[in-house]
Amino acid sequence: MKTQTKKHIYCFQFILALLLAIPFNMVNANAFQKVDKTNFKIKRGVNIAIWLSQSGIRGEARKNAFTEKEVKQLANWGFDHFRLPVDEEQLFHEDGTLDMETMGLAENVINWCKKYNLKVIFDLHILRSHNFNNNEENILFTSEAEQNKMCKLWITAAKYLNKYSEKLLAFEIMNEPVAKKDEDWNKVETKVIAALRQINKKRVLVLASNMWDSADHMPALAIPNGDPNIMLTFHFYEPMILTHYTANWTDLKNIRLSHVQYPGSPISTNDFEKLNKKEQEQVRWFYNQTFDKKWMRKRWEKAIQVAHDKGLTLYLGEFGCLPSVGETSRLAWINDVVDLANELHIPHAYWEYKSGFGFCKWQDGSLTNPALLKVLVK
Numbered sequence: 010m011k012t013q014t015k016k017h018i019y020c021f022q023f024i025l026a027l028l029l030a031i032p033f034n035m036v037n038a039n040a041f042q043k044v045d046k047t048n049f050k051i052k053r054g055v056n057i058a059i060w061l062s063q064s065g066i067r068g069e070a071r072k073n074a075f076t077e078k079e080v081k082q083l084a085n086w087g088f089d090h091f092r093l094p095v096d097e098e099q100l101f102h103e104d105g106t107l108d109m110e111t112m113g114l115a116e117n118v119i120n121w122c123k124k125y126n127l128k129v130i131f132d133l134h135i136l137r138s139h140n141f142n143n144n145e146e147n148i149l150f151t152s153e154a155e156q157n158k159m160c161k162l163w164i165t166a167a168k169y170l171n172k173y174s175e176k177l178l179a180f181e182i183m184n185e186p187v188a189k190k191d192e193d194w195n196k197v198e199t200k201v202i203a204a205l206r207q208i209n210k211k212r213v214l215v216l217a218s219n220m221w222d223s224a225d226h227m228p229a230l231a232i233p234n235g236d237p238n239i240m241l242t243f244h245f246y247e248p249m250i251l252t253h254y255t256a257n258w259t260d261l262k263n264i265r266l267s268h269v270q271y272p273g274s275p276i277s278t279n280d281f282e283k284l285n286k287k288e289q290e291q292v293r294w295f296y297n298q299t300f301d302k303k304w305m306r307k308r309w310e311k312a313i314q315v316a317h318d319k320g321l322t323l324y325l326g327e328f329g330c331l332p333s334v335g336e337t338s339r340l341a342w343i344n345d346v347v348d349l350a351n352e353l354h355i356p357h358a359y360w361e362y363k364s365g366f367g368f369c370k371w372q373d374g375s376l377t378n379p380a381l382l383k384v385l386v387k
Contacts, residue, residue, distance in 0.1 A: 047322060052089050052356050054091055058094050063096065084126065097137050098137060119170075128176070128177055195231035269335065
């Protein structure tokens with residue numbers, strides 16, 4: 010009996026040693042997302058972008074820009090949810106009342122999604138007091154009046170939309186906060202969460218980390234304790250020299266290369282040496298890196314760890330790559346993002362459906378890139 014006990018002890022010690030030898034992040038990262046944490050179940054989705062957000066189209070053109078036929082098509086292709094970006098200036102009048110034409114279009118999407126068994130994340134994308142493309146002059150973080158206004162806007166929208174099931178509709182508090190200090194964003198989102206919880210304690214609220222939904226800033230995010238209906242979100246577009254090659258809104262817009270490689274080092278020595286000194290300094294970091302799925306996994310680690318520690322679902326709300334980089338590298342990068350998200354059971358939504366990053370024609374939603382679609386829904 011004693012001998013048998015010792016054997017059991019030795020066996021236990023050996024197994025424990027093996028477990029301790031496995032890096033902690035390998036244990037939790039592959040397990041934490043397998044637990045169902047809310048009634049809002051999603052896996053793969055797409056952003057219905059540049060429509061009710063970041064768009065100047067109005068009237069019949071806006072109404073016809075996204076239709077029930079397209080919702081049915083996306084559902085048949087294998088998507089199970091939409092992230093629906095909506096801007097304050099489209100959804101609300103200056104006095105804070107709802108623009109019912111815009112809300113009607115959003116409701117059309119919600120009802121179509123219900124019909125075709127999809128779900129919707131209603132994303133307040135740009136505020137009059139906050140734009141993710143302007144991290145210097147966003148008064149949301151310095152004006153208590155603007156913070157209170159944001160709470161009132163959300164209360165108005167949430168009360169109106171409260172008729173929809175929590176299994177169908179979730180709210181994303183704000184897209185890509187760019188506060189100079191993490192605590193400034195924490196102050197805002199804490200106020201909004203408190204306001205929304207007065208209306209519905211079961212509605213899933215999607216909560217972003219500071220600095221463009223950065224995984225690096227997730228550990229600093231103020232997350233409510235004891236609220237299971239929170240979903241954490243991060244965005245991923247790295248390396249930018251690949252995903253945003255020649256994009257005219259980035260600091261790298263004038264960089265020209267013969268080829269941007271993925272996986273591997275994106276910039277060849279020959280291309281690097283042809284750049285002028287200023288350009289070389291701009292891209293030196295990219296030049297010295299090797300990018301692949303293993304590198305991606307490390308970049309996501311902080312977000313993964315926080316979600317694991319809090320027992321919450323982690324959501325990749327945006328990822329995408331422009332076609333300017335070339336089809337081979339583009340598809341290879343997107344394929345790795347999708348594979349990694351699937352391996353880690355992280356629900357995800359591609360940016361975007363049918364604009365610059367997309368895979369369908371703007372006019373009618375017809376498919377323009379079958380290879381990309383195949384990667385996204387595999």
